Amino acid sequence: MSEARDPNSTFPIVVLTGAGISKESGLDTFRDKGGIWEQVSIEEVATPEAFQANPERVQQFYNDRRRQLTQDRPEPNPGHEALARLEREWPGEVLVVTQNIDDLHERAGQQNLIHMHGELRKARCTDCESVVAWENDLSAASPCPHGDTGTLRPHIVWFGEMPFEMERIFDALQRCGLFMSIGTSGSVYPAAGFVQEVRRGGQGHTVELNLEPSDGSMFFHETRSGPASEVVPAFVD
Ligand code: BJW
Structure with a gap:
C-alpha cells in the first residue's frame, strides 16, 4: 500500500x-445532484414512521432498488x-x-x-425479528416465513434506528x-x-x-x- x-x-x-x-x-448516491434524496424524500421512505404510515410506498421504494440489484446486476x-x-x-x-x-x-x-x-437482499420479521434472504418484491402483508403474526419489512436501518x-x-x-x-x-x-x-x-x-x-x-x-x-x-x- x-x-x-x-x-x-x-x-x-x-x-x-x-x-x-x-x-x-x-x-445512485443520495446527496449528489440528481441523487436519491432529490427523487424521494427521507420522510416518505426512510423512517419507521414512514413505514407505519404507508408500508406499501416504502416497500415499493425498496422493491425497485432490490430489482435493480437482482435484475440489472450492477457489477x-x-x-x-x-x-x-x-x-x-x-x-x-x-x-x-x-x-x-x-x-x-x-x-x-x-x-x-x-x-x-442493512442489506437489500434480506428481509426481517416485524415480530420475531428473524432475518431471511429475500430476492423478491415485498408487500405490506408479506407474512413471516416462520409462521408468527409478523410481516416482513426490508432489512434496512432507517433514520432513528440503531x-x-x-x-x-x-x-x-x-x-x-x-x-x-x-x-x-x-x-x-x-x-x-x-x-x-x-x-x-x-x-x-x-x-x-x-x-x-x-x-x-x-x-x-x-x-x-x-x-x-x-x-x-x-x-x-
Ligand atoms: C464519489 C463518487 C465516485 C460520488 N467516487 N466518491 C442531529 C445531529 C446528529 C445526528 C442526528 C441528528 N438528528 C438525527 C441524528 C441521527 C441520524 C443522522 O445522522 N441524521 C443526520 C441527517 C444528521 N442518524 C440516524 O438516525 C442513524 N441511527 C442512529 O443514529 O442511531 C442512534 C445511535 C446513537 C449512538 C450510536 C449509534 C447509533 C441511522 C441512519 C440511517 C441511515 N439510513 C440511510 C437510508 C437507508 C439505507 C438505504 O436506503 O440505502 O442510509 S440514509 C442514507 O445516507 C443511506 C446511506 O447509507 C447514508 C449515508 O450516505 P452516503 O453513503 O454518505 O451517500 P451520500 O450521497 O451522502 O454521499 C456520497 C459521496 O460520494 C459524496 O460525498 C460524493 O461526492 C461521493 N461520490 N461519486 C468517489 N465515483
Whole structure:
C-alpha cells in the first residue's frame, strides 16, 4: 500500500464505504445532484414512521432498488475490487464497514464485511425479528416465513434506528492503525463520527478518498480526491 506507515507492521485497517464507491457501478448516491434524496424524500421512505404510515410506498421504494440489484446486476468496479485485494494481501486484519445496502463488496470477494445500514437482499420479521434472504418484491402483508403474526419489512436501518454491529465496529476503530473513508459525504451519524473516534484513540492514520473533499475532510490526516475506481486502487496497490 502506498505511504503505509511501516511496511513491516501488520496494523489493523478499517475501511468505511458509502454510496460513492458504487456510483461507477451504476447505483445512485443520495446527496449528489440528481441523487436519491432529490427523487424521494427521507420522510416518505426512510423512517419507521414512514413505514407505519404507508408500508406499501416504502416497500415499493425498496422493491425497485432490490430489482435493480437482482435484475440489472450492477457489477463491482475497480474500487470494490481493490478493497477485496487489500483484504487478501494485507497480512493484518482488514474490516470493511459499508453504509451501502447493495451487495457489490461481497461480489468483489470481500469477506470481513459489516453492512451497518442493512442489506437489500434480506428481509426481517416485524415480530420475531428473524432475518431471511429475500430476492423478491415485498408487500405490506408479506407474512413471516416462520409462521408468527409478523410481516416482513426490508432489512434496512432507517433514520432513528440503531445501525448494526456497532460494538464490533467501535472495537475495530479503537484498534486500527489505518482508517479509510471512501465515497461518503459524512453527513449521517454514527458513521460520520468514526474518523473522530479513531483520532481520539490517537494511533490511527486517517485518509479520506472521495470524489471531492467532504464537509468533514478537515478531520482526516490526508484527503485524496477523484473517482473511487481510480483513487482506491491507486492508494491500495
Ligand atoms: C464519489 C463518487 C465516485 C460520488 N467516487 N466518491 C442531529 C445531529 C446528529 C445526528 C442526528 C441528528 N438528528 C438525527 C441524528 C441521527 C441520524 C443522522 O445522522 N441524521 C443526520 C441527517 C444528521 N442518524 C440516524 O438516525 C442513524 N441511527 C442512529 O443514529 O442511531 C442512534 C445511535 C446513537 C449512538 C450510536 C449509534 C447509533 C441511522 C441512519 C440511517 C441511515 N439510513 C440511510 C437510508 C437507508 C439505507 C438505504 O436506503 O440505502 O442510509 S440514509 C442514507 O445516507 C443511506 C446511506 O447509507 C447514508 C449515508 O450516505 P452516503 O453513503 O454518505 O451517500 P451520500 O450521497 O451522502 O454521499 C456520497 C459521496 O460520494 C459524496 O460525498 C460524493 O461526492 C461521493 N461520490 N461519486 C468517489 N465515483
